[in-house]
Amino acid sequence: xxxxxxxxxxxxxxxxxxxxxxxxxxxxxxxxxxxxxxxxxxxxxxxxxxxxxxxxxxxxxxxxxxxxxxxxxxxxxxxxxxxxxxxxxxxxxxxxxxxxxxxxxxxx
Amino acid sequence: xxxxxxxxxxxxxxxxxxxxxxxxxxxxxxxxxxxxxxxxxxxxxxxxxxxxxxxxxxxxxxxxxxxxxxxxxxxxxxxxxxxxxxxxxxxxxxxxxxxxxxxxxxxxxxxxxxxxxxxxx
Numbered sequence: 608x609x610x611x612x613x614x615x616x617x618x619x620x621x622x623x624x625x626x627x628x629x630x631x632x633x634x635x636x637x638x639x640x641x642x643x644x645x646x647x648x649x650x651x652x653x654x655x656x657x658x659x660x661x662x663x664x665x666x667x668x669x670x671x672x673x674x675x676x677x678x679x680x681x682x683x684x685x686x687x688x689x690x691x692x693x694x695x696x697x698x699x700x701x702x703x704x705x706x707x708x709x710x711x712x713x714x715x
Numbered sequence: 716x717x718x719x720x721x722x723x724x725x726x727x728x729x730x731x732x733x734x735x736x737x738x739x740x741x742x743x744x745x746x747x748x749x750x751x752x753x754x755x756x757x758x759x760x761x762x763x764x765x766x767x768x769x770x771x772x773x774x775x776x777x778x779x780x781x782x783x784x785x786x787x788x789x790x791x792x793x794x795x796x797x798x799x800x801x802x803x804x805x806x807x808x809x810x811x812x813x814x815x816x817x818x819x820x821x822x823x824x825x826x827x828x829x830x831x832x833x834x835x836x
Contacts (some may be wrong), residue, residue, distance in 0.1 A: 609776075641822045643762075650811050650826035652760065669723060694762055698821030701775040704764040 609697050610634050611707035616636035619715040620685050628710045630678040630695035642671055642680045646691045646710075654693075655680065682712075690714055717742040719812050719827035727806075727834050733799040737812030737827060738792070744792040745770045750815040752823060753786070753797045755808040758831075764810075767820055775820075785793055802834045 610633040620626045625690060630640065638658040643651035653662040655671035668683040682689055695707040723735035739753070744751055753765040766776025768786040776784045778781060783796040809831050813823035 638822070650813075650829055651823075653822055653824050656822050672758075696762075696822070701821065702764075703776055703779065704821055706762040706764070708761045 609636060609700050609702060611695055611697055611705055613693075613695060613707035613710045615700050616708070617711045617713060618640045619713050622687060624715075626676060626682040626685055626689075626712055628680040628682075628693055628712070630673075630680070631702050632676045632678075632697055632698070635675045636699035637698040639697055640671070640673070640678050641696045641698065642669075643694045643696065644689075644691045645694065646653060656698050659715045685712070717825050719814065719825060720748045721810060721812050721827045721830040722830070723829060723830060725833060727802055727832060728836050729803055729834055731802055733797070733806060733832055733834070735797045735804050735830065735832070736794050737796070737813075738794050739814070740793070743790070743794075744788055744797050744799045745793055748818045750820040751788070751795045751809075752813045752815065752820075753823060754813055754823070756811070757805075757808045757830070765797065765799075767815070780826055793798075802829060804834050806832070 612631045613694050614629045640654040645651040646709045659671045670681045692709045692711045694709045718740045720738045725731045725787045750767045752767040768774045769783045774786045783800045790797045809829040811829045814825040
């Protein structure tokens with residue numbers, strides 16, 4: 608099973624600032640990496656797939672990069688609606704499909 | 716716009732079987748090249764993939780749960796279902812149903828709101 612590790616666990620950022628979230632895979636997942644946003648009491652929302660392709664309707668301030676074992680989600684200028692928990696998920700080697708433990712982006 | 720809605724008991728006794736149904740509206744579980752999945756999230760924790768079913772009825776599930784998971788499809792009602800047997804407190808979670816984008820099985824673009832299932836006597 609591929610283990611996904613996200614860091615930091617919590618990221619404190621001021622509105623308008625840039626946020627950089629990291630995700631590491633225990634072995635290469637190529638570019639088979641997705642990012643999700645989850646707000647309290649809601650289902651996750653697909654942001655990025657293929658490591659860098661934005662899903663339909665996702666604003667351009669969200670960008671993904673990386674391949675192999677190291678990935679980054681960048682939010683260029685945080686808006687109030689972006690404060691949430693973010694999860695990465697690999698789909699290169701499965702079953703099982705696996706998620707990281709999440710990074711909570713909170714208001715500084 | 717496709718919508719998914721989970722339904723089922725919110726409380727299940729240990730050793731019994733958890734049964735949930737996902738109703739799909741705005742689309743059909745038998746149309747297109749979609750896959751229908753279950754994902755769960757223990758309270759305050761991360762996400763765990765349970766499994767998927769295709770419109771043809773083919774399934775795949777998490778090896779950690781495989782012997783306890785049964786996935787099924789009711790095309791006449793546009794529903795798909797999860798049965799998880801021999802539950803323990805560790806199965807307490809919010810259970811989400813979700814749909815994968817066309818011709819994809821490994822990510823999910825439409826989700827239900829989730830339903831909390833508590834395992835307790």
